[in-house]
Amino acid sequence: MKRAIAWTAFLLGSLIFILPLVGMTEFSLSMRRGVYSFDAYASVLADPQFRETFTYSVVMALFTIVFGVLLVVPTAYWVRLKMPALRPVVEFITLMPLVIPAIVIVFGYIRLYNTSSWLPLTGTAMGTNVLLMFGYTALALPYMYRAVDTGLRAIDIATLTEAAQSLGAGWTTIFAKVILPNVFVAVLSGAFLTFAIVIGEFTLAALLNRPAFGPYLQLVGANKAYEPSALAVISFGITWLCMGLIQIVARLAPKPPAQSH
Numbered sequence: 001m002k003r004a005i006a007w008t009a010f011l012l013g014s015l016i017f018i019l020p021l022v023g024m025t026e027f028s029l030s031m032r033r034g035v036y037s038f039d040a041y042a043s044v045l046a047d048p049q050f051r052e053t054f055t056y057s058v059v060m061a062l063f064t065i066v067f068g069v070l071l072v073v074p075t076a077y078w079v080r081l082k083m084p085a086l087r088p089v090v091e092f093i094t095l096m097p098l099v100i101p102a103i104v105i106v107f108g109y110i111r112l113y114n115t116s117s118w119l120p121l122t123g124t125a126m127g128t129n130v131l132l133m134f135g136y137t138a139l140a141l142p143y144m145y146r147a148v149d150t151g152l153r154a155i156d157i158a159t160l161t162e163a164a165q166s167l168g169a170g171w172t173t174i175f176a177k178v179i180l181p182n183v184f185v186a187v188l189s190g191a192f193l194t195f196a197i198v199i200g201e202f203t204l205a206a207l208l209n210r211p212a213f214g215p216y217l218q219l220v221g222a223n224k225a226y227e228p229s230a231l232a233v234i235s236f237g238i239t240w241l242c243m244g245l246i247q248i249v250a251r252l253a254p255k256p257p258a259q260s261h
Helices: 002-028 039-045 048-082 084-099 102-112 125-153 157-166 171-182 184-200 203-207 213-223 226-252
Strands: none
Touching (some): 039 048, 048 084, 048 125, 048 171, 048 184, 048 213, 102 125, 102 203, 125 184, 125 203, 157 171, 171 184, 203 213
């Protein structure tokens, strides 16, 4: 009986999730009257603005991932190794982007870094891109930190650090050649989640006036009928591709040795 209830709940949840997706996909294929076609997808992919905005968001995602890894991995490693009492504080800080809306973050940036401020980052395209990368990093911080922290929890970092130090390794070597390879799968999980967040983010890019993919989605949705559905399906496919890559990498990667007790 319990199994039947569980399967019923699972199927109902799946239908609630799948039916809108099926309807959206069917609509995106109905641009040509009376027959299914990929005309909407061809129209989207042929749009130079699509290629420009998507390329921009991919580049910003890569920079955000690199910056996030350099920020989160050493922090999580140092907190777990040297300052375990601060873990609740750090975890609380990394959760803040979930409760502070992106619009608050971006208005704070505009207020602090406008052209009349002490650091006028919004006065140049490069400065605005840097601000956007910081904002993306903040939005992805809860997911990146927890992915890395879970990876660190699976290995005995104290023993690895002591062994590396006994062989004469410095902190940079320990981080780059000992810790990072052992949490590589966790880092990739956080990286794919970051990529999915950056590709679909709208508020930061729109208010900072950057040519990102999120504002382009909104612009197409306001002016066309079938192309927005095609774009939504493409975005959904990219997100699920990232999730699938996480699963593949996690299955193929070698398992870290169990901690000794």
